[in-house]
Amino acid sequence: MSSDAHLYEPPEALKQAAHVSGMAAYQALCDEATRDYEGYWARQARELISWRTPFRKVLNADTPPFFKWFEDGTLNASYNCLDRNVENGLGDKLAIVFEADDGAVTKITYGDLLARTCQLANALKARGLIKGDRVVIYMPMSIEGVVAMLACARIGATHSVVFGGFSAQSLRDRIADTGAVLVITADEQLRGGKALPLKAIVDEALSGPGHAVRDVLVYRRTGGTVAFVAPRDKWLHEVMANEPSSCEPEWVGAEHPLFLLYTSGSTGKPKGVQHSTGGYLLHRRHRLGHRPHLHHVRPAGARRYRGGVRRRADIPRRRPLLADHREAQGLDLLHRTHGDSRTHQDRRGQRESAPEKLRPHQPAHPRLG
Numbered sequence: 001m002s003s004d005a006h007l008y009e010p011p012e013a014l015k016q017a018a019h020v021s022g023m024a025a026y027q028a029l030c031d032e033a034t035r036d037y038e039g040y041w042a043r044q045a046r047e048l049i050s051w052r053t054p055f056r057k058v059l060n061a062d063t064p065p066f067f068k069w070f071e072d073g074t075l076n077a078s079y080n081c082l083d084r085n086v087e088n089g090l091g092d093k094l095a096i097v098f099e100a101d102d103g104a105v106t107k108i109t110y111g112d113l114l115a116r117t118c119q120l121a122n123a124l125k126a127r128g129l130i131k132g133d134r135v136v137i138y139m140p141m142s143i144e145g146v147v148a149m150l151a152c153a154r155i156g157a158t159h160s161v162v163f164g165g166f167s168a169q170s171l172r173d174r175i176a177d178t179g180a181v182l183v184i185t186a187d188e189q190l191r192g193g194k195a196l197p198l199k200a201i202v203d204e205a206l207s208g209p210g211h212a213v214r215d216v217l218v219y220r221r222t223g224g225t226v227a228f229v230a231p232r233d234k235w236l237h238e239v240m241a242n243e244p245s246s247c248e249p250e251w252v253g254a255e256h257p258l259f260l261l262y263t264s265g266s267t268g269k270p271k272g273v274q275h276s277t278g279g280y281l282l283h284r285r286h287r288l289g290h291r292p293h294l295h296h297v298r299p300a301g302a303r304r305y306r307g308g309v310r311r312r313a314d315i316p317r318r319r320p321l322l323a324d325h326r327e328a329q330g331l332d333l334l335h336r337t338h339g340d341s342r343t344h345q346d347r348r349g350q351r352e353s354a355p356e357k358l359r360p361h362q363p364a365h366p367r368l369g
Contacts, residue, residue, distance in 0.1 A: 019289030041069075041282070048285035049278070050084050051075050052251040068255055070278045076249035077258055077277050078121075078154035080285075082114040083249070098143050101190035108143055113150070116240070118247035120151035123239040127215050129182060131156030131250050134260075136180040136213075138162045138171060138202060140189030144219045144236065148184045153258060153277075156250035160260040164189050164196075168204035173270060174262050175211050183213055184236070186221040199226040254278025 015021045020029065033040040038058040045055070055073030085093065091111030098106045108116075129135070135152050137159055139145040145161075152159035160178050162171055175183065185202045188195045199218055206213055218226065219236040258277040262270040 044286055045070055045073075045278070045282050049075060049281050050080050052079075055254060055278075069276070070254035073254045073278060074251040075254065075278060075281070076154065076156075076251055077281055078117060078150045079249045080281055081150060081153075082110055082117060085110045086114055096143055096146060098141075101193065106143060113143075113147070115245035116147050117150040117154060118245050119240040119243040120147055120236075121154040121247040122243040123217075124151060124155055124157065124182070125247075126239075126243070127182065129155060129157050131252065131256075133157045133182070134178040134180040135159045136162055136171075136175050136178060136183045138164060138166075138183060138185045138198060139219060140164050140186055140198070140221055142186070142219065142221065144186075149259070154247055154249050156252045156256065158257045158259060158274075160262065162262070164198060168201045170265065170270075171201060172205040172208075172211070173265070175205060175213060177262075177270070177272065178260055179212055181212050182215045182217070184217045184219070186219040187226045188222040188224045190222060195222050195224055197224075197226075203227060203229065252277055 010018075020026050029040075042055075042058045045051075045058075051073050053072070053074040055070035057072055058070065060068040060071055082095075085091070085095075091114075092109050094107055095110045095113045096108050098108075100106070124135075135148075135157050137145060137148050137152075139148065139161075149159055149161070158178075160174060160180070162174050166174075183202055183206070186198045189198055190196075198221075199216075202216060206216070214232065216229070216233045217236045217239060218228075218233060254277055256277045257274045258280050259275055261273045261275070263272070264270070
């Protein structure tokens with residue numbers, strides 16, 4: 001086998017259209033970050049994210065390892081994903097192409113996605129949800145799953161996606177650990193042409209004590225027969241039907257928890273990761289660049305996410321990455337697990353230190369990535 005290395009340069013037109021146009025531009029970003037560590041991320045945050053209240057302090061490293069980024073700034077993840085694109089005249093641009101298990105394709109624009117997100121956000125508020133509440137999402141790959149995540153972000157509720165293949169016990173553990181007050185699920189899911197239960201598993205998970213769930217919203221995916229527990233259970237389409245298609249975003253601090261992801265628990269009790277709003281958005285925008293992206297949702301290619309006990313910084317890697325323009329799959333519109341572990345915050349709001357990596361050449365700072 002030959003050990004010769006081959007470098008294949010992309011076409012010049014492709015390089016010029018890229019967010020980072022080749023290695024020279026990439027190296028320039030690395031050099032900028034090396035010269036002014038905080039200044040680099042401050043510039044990126046101001047250019048790539050829409051802030052309701054601009055931040056004045058970039059990094060608070062007064063009490064390491066309790067690092068805080070952009071802590072005095074306020075923003076909203078849903079606004080950054082949807083409203084800013086609609087306001088820039090891109091409401092008719094495709095946001096998601098969903099390919100179902102049977103091959104049926106559904107498309108939704110940024111404008112329609114914003115309207116549906118606002119309807120669900122209003123429905124959640126009508127059920128008493130407020131900023132800081134926890135919501136568990138136990139759904140199949142679907143546009144409705146994305147709407148659920150964005151609606152939670154819009155009202156400042158923290159969501160946790162639980163993989164639809166997990167058992168009732170695994171779901172129960174995560175519901176209890178997050179302190180969730182509402183679960184969004186579906187009647188069933190389709191995998192390989194077979195209808196598999198979801199609502200029935202939720203019912204089993206909530207059959208005993210030890211949880212705080214008040215409401216269960218059910219997306220009608222297959223039309224299969226499911227049991228309803230009154231007055232707890234409601235059809236998702238019914239609670240959204242009469243809600244207005246506009247909803248003012250809940251502006252939250254940059255350190256506000258956006259979502260929780262859980263480990264599988266295969267080697268012990270599931271561990272969780274909490275992602276902050278400002279840092280997570282900056283990471284995703286930094287990777288994707290300035291342009292809005294089309295997201296593909298495919299059941300077979302979905303990444304499986306489980307949320308939180310520890311916390312991640314959600315700031316991009318210490319050396320800026322070459323942002324690519326590959327189309328995200330699964331529920332990656334909001335969910336990617338990049339960032340840096342910092343502190344953990346449990347459902348009681350207590351923070352503990354859990355730094356995993358520090359920047360090698362600058363040990364006084366958290367490693368970004």
